[in-house]
Amino acid sequence: MDPRRVLIFRTVARAGSISAGARELGWTQPAVSQHLRTLEREVGGALLVRGSGGVDLTEAGRRLLAHADAVAAHLQAAAAELEDLAQLRTGSARLASFPSGSAVIVPRALAALAARAPEVEVGLVEAEPPEATELVRSGAVDLALVFGYQEDPTEEALVAVPLTEDSIRLVLPEGPDPVPGRLLDLADRAWVAGCERCRGHLVLCADRAGFEPRIRHVTDDYVVVQSLVARSLAVAVLPQTALEAFRHPQVRVVDLPELGARSIHVVHRSGIERVPAVAALLAALLQEGAG
Incomplete structure (x- = not known):
């Protein structure tokens, strides 16, 4: 069955009538009725008994409503978790760094990040640039602080953000x-x-x-x-x-x-910088490393 129709059914059941459910959803009554009829065909039986005073639930409707409430609760929990991640009230990021970078740049960046977003957790692993780059490429870490000389080959398929000389x-x-x-x-x-x-x-x-x-x-x-x-x-x-x-x-x-x-720079896979916790760590590295 279509989860979207299950949630429409839940809204109508909790509102007490199709018209009230339609107003809550911001839809027309015929559109809501059509979705309910399709859902009843999918489950193989009636879910609502329509009357002049509203709707009553059949036994199948009562059982489905319990499941619909659970689905809605899970979706609300997911939305809350995602909101926490977006607002940096929680989240995590993984960082690899070469030894002297770990001693000088990383502590400043982590302290700055902790002051702005204390609930964000950062895990650090120490690795020389070739190993750190491979950790990024494999997805074992999100970001790597690495160094390179002018004569070194450039890394393909990764984003390199310059930090400092x-x-x-x-x-x-x-x-x-x-x-x-x-x-x-x-x-x-x-x-x-x-x-x-x-x-x-x-x-x-x-x-x-x-x-x-x-x-x-x-x-x-x-x-x-x-x-x-x-x-x-x-x-x-x-x-x-x-x-x-x-x-x-x-x-x-x-x-x-x-x-x-x-040159010192941060490498990462394309797209990972859109994850809020990773973006916050990258910003802290850029700010503290350049300073």
């Missing part, structure tokens, strides 16, 4: 040595490098400068990187976000234009 800085041990003016001055030093994407950028910058870096240590942990540098075991390059998240007291940071910057 993240400068790459040279990290050296404290000491009396003069500050290098160019990357080539460090050609004979040992290096500590990070994830595959960052390591590739270091190798590319060194190649442009005219040497191949001697990478002795490999770690994604920017605390470990700076600890190794502080002990004069290597030199390194780190993005500004990593240095904001943690700054070892025994390293010095040098700007070298040759190192450039990486």
